[in-house]
Amino acid sequence: MMAQLVEQVSVQEKVVAFTFDDGPHPVYTHQVLDIFRCAGGHATFFMIGKEMEAYPDIAAQVHREGHEIANHTYTHPNLTELKLDEAGEELRQAERLVQEVTGNAARSFRPPYFGVNEDILALAAERGYRTIGAVNGGAQDWDNPGVEHILDHTRSVVKPGSVLIFHDGYGERSQTVEAVRLLVEELTAEGYRMVTVSELLRMAE
Secondary structure, three states: OOOOOEOEOOOOOOEEEEEEEOOOOOOHHHHHHHHHHHHOOOOEEEEOHHHHHHOHHHHHHHHHOOOEEEEOOOOOOOHHHOOHHHHHHHHHHHHHHHHHHHOOOOOEEOOHHHOOOHHHHHHHHHOOOEEEOOOOHHHOHHHOOOHHHHHHHHHOOOOOOEEEEEEOOOOOOHHHHHHHHHHHHHHHHOOOEEOOHHHHHHHHO
């Protein structure tokens, strides 16, 4: 079977995986950590290698608080526009930084812009990654479309086993933080647990 983007898995429990791309960021990553600390849940941060180099202390705090750090490349290119060895180097450089912070290899990878083809999926699989998508791409939180837009386009698709995408880096993210705060409260009230992507994948096996 060809490797593919994982957006939704079949699970027995009410669990959901919140994921955050493009950090770490000195303002918004801390705000996201506060939300999950209050809720008693965990998230997965798809970090850009260059941002990890800029803010290693924040990356370390994310790990220390029990969240997962995953690979989002070193410089955030569209990998399908690179030569395959260049794409491999993007993964390798980010991988090294994740290992420095966590002591372990990242298990998940998200391609910037969801830019994948069969070669990129195969490359990621060879390096031991599951390639992670999301069910709520329509929320487009990266464009700051408004808190209500982010909420509407996430509520309509979320169900047990969903992977959700948000952004804590690269730009102004206060809309995202507010939408996530509300979603975490709502889902927790509905009996959901917030788990990392790796936990979610283990529960599906």
